[in-house]
Amino acid sequence: MPAEQASPSYENLPLVVGVDLGGTQIRTAVMQGDKLLSRIGLLTGENPTPDRLIPRIIQSIEQAVKDAGTTLEQIAGIGLGAPGPLNSHTGVVFSPPNLPGWTDVPLRTILNEHFTLPIFVENDANAAALAEYMFGAGRGSRDVVYITISTGIGGGVIAEGRILEGIVGTAGELGHMTIDLHGPRCNCGNIGCLESISSGTAIARRANEIVAMGKGDELLAFALAHQQDDTANTPEDSRHVASHNHVHINARMVAEAAAAGVPIAKQIITTAAEGLGFGLVNVIHIFNPEIIILGGGVAQMGELLLEPARRIIEKRAMKVPREAARIVPAQLGSDVGLVGAGALVYYDKTV
Amino acid sequence: MPAEQASPSYENLPLVVGVDLGGTQIRTAVMQGDKLLSRIGLLTGENPTPDRLIPRIIQSIEQAVKDAGTTLEQIAGIGLGAPGPLNSHTGVVFSPPNLPGWTDVPLRTILNEHFTLPIFVENDANAAALAEYMFGAGRGSRDVVYITISTGIGGGVIAEGRILEGIVGTAGELGHMTIDLHGPRCNCGNIGCLESISSGTAIARRANEIVAMGKGDELLAFALAHQQDDTANTPEDSRHVASHNHVHINARMVAEAAAAGVPIAKQIITTAAEGLGFGLVNVIHIFNPEIIILGGGVAQMGELLLEPARRIIEKRAMKVPREAARIVPAQLGSDVGLVGAGALVYYDKTV
Structure with missing residues (x-):
């Protein structure tokens, strides 16, 4: 059919x-x-x-x-x-x-x-x-890009109603597109992939680096105070246990701290969100989709993540394909x- | 048909x-x-x-x-x-x-x-x-990515034998994919596009910046000595006239200087080539093409450009789609x- x-x-x-x-x-x-x-x-x-x-x-x-x-x-x-x-x-x-x-x-x-x-x-x-x-969310559209942002970042592309497969069926690895060639090394072996900047793992890594450098005291205090409220729902989340005399902060804690107004947490989320914005500019320029659907746990942060991403898109993407693309949450x-x-x-x- | x-x-x-x-x-x-x-x-x-x-x-x-x-x-x-x-x-x-x-x-x-x-x-x-x-060069393949590298960088994608069009037909802008979100501003308004790093214009811009900083004397001497040999074949090339008491160095001059062993010229070409390598890693991850065809005047530099690009691909692209992709010159x-x-x-x- x-x-x-x-x-x-x-x-x-x-x-x-x-x-x-x-x-x-x-x-x-x-x-x-x-x-x-x-x-x-x-x-x-x-x-x-x-x-x-x-x-x-x-x-x-x-x-x-x-x-x-x-x-x-x-x-x-x-x-x-x-x-x-x-x-x-x-x-x-x-x-x-x-x-x-x-x-x-x-x-x-x-x-x-x-x-x-x-x-x-x-x-x-x-x-x-x-x-x-x-x-x-993509019902009725023919050109759809789906991006899932959680521990990692995955993608799937529907072009004119067909799944973009590639010659051996591995196409659509949108999380493994380099957006910062001087950026961090990604788990996949590449450098500065979208996943290495905007995934839940990347957010947690940056938070813990900042805490380890002694620049995240307010974030650490927030995390310690709110630790019991947090419900582990990903393997990453479940690792927020104390180890080596420090708390492992996960992406959800950073998002909660950012929402509560902790400046360093807002900065961490904004960095991830701006990376996502550049990733979406690339998607808009490469695929000219009618709709970009964002799924996954990290995407559920909502405006905290989307507002800075949209600001990048507004400023950086070409007008015609930018205006053609709606960015919506997964359903x-x-x-x-x-x-x-x-x-x-x-x-x-x-x- | x-x-x-x-x-x-x-x-x-x-x-x-x-x-x-x-x-x-x-x-x-x-x-x-x-x-x-x-x-x-x-x-x-x-x-x-x-x-x-x-x-x-x-x-x-x-x-x-x-x-x-x-x-x-x-x-x-x-x-x-x-x-x-x-x-x-x-x-x-x-x-x-x-x-x-x-x-x-x-x-x-x-x-x-x-x-x-x-x-x-x-x-x-x-x-x-x-x-x-x-x-x-793409005859007989069903998943083809074509990239033209000259003054600018353009792209066209054939997926399963169909042109990737997008919803208003602007898809395939592979030159305007951000690969360095802290990179130079591109003519399109975006930041760190492949075009802003690896096009002929980008190579010329970097060369002239280096000369203006006083760090390109050997390149400048080479350009002055070889100026008359150069045949203008793009609008960019035709601008290699002396102005404001300095020679405008174009991409071809840099390539010739690099081929002749001028270290700073080699470095400039390598930077552009590595940028191209990251762009091609993205293309491999996103499209899983059978063949990537490189056209345009800058691509005619051949191994000078391709060798560093291939090194990045070898090191950074995922094995399965990397091994599936042949990179060939346009015909x-x-x-x-x-x-x-x-x-x-x-x-x-x-x-």
């Missing part, structure tokens, strides 16, 4: 299975459009090698189908979102940093030995972009990856 | 007219594939307003058709490449810096009043990308824009 015919009236859409294969969790669901009919959550565990994990994925698919009160015969296909890099054309997962032990795993071929259904494998950020395009929340995985079945790559 | 059916056997291709509308020159040709059957060159002159220029474009089309010994009835369509920003969907040229007096000119509509043929208007860099994709030379304009007729936007 061509993507543009995907309809919000769920009765018209067939049932699909979506699997969101994450670094810590596997989520599986039977769904119709973005309506989940059943869902299974699994932890990947300590040693998530393919030989351990894939049988559990197969089990979870069978269980989700059962829980939805249906049978595999009623399912139109199975979509999997997985951490990149992977080849979406062949369904081979290369060696995602988040899935140790996975090297050149032919995920689609292996699953095809168990299921006779059409199976689609896609980079998780591309799947999320597809979800927002079909069922979320699908934490199920975006799961909905996107299922949406792969609705999206026909052969159009 | 879908792009993938474009054939190198010229007998199968219909005749088309291409018009390459540049800042100083308009070139018009009747062609079959990339074989030019007639060509007309016009200077845009001092005051190239639409009411003066468009009648001359129409005349040159009629003349080129006559010169090729054919009639308008034998022509399949007219393609125009023009400086951006423009809307390739509607054929409206917004307000190119290179075409003063042009503001929201409905070029396609105006030409349609004179010709009953299909008319296509496209950004000149996108048209050049199409030319290399159909008839040059179509100075007619690339003209061939691309004609190729627009072969490329069917409605596939």
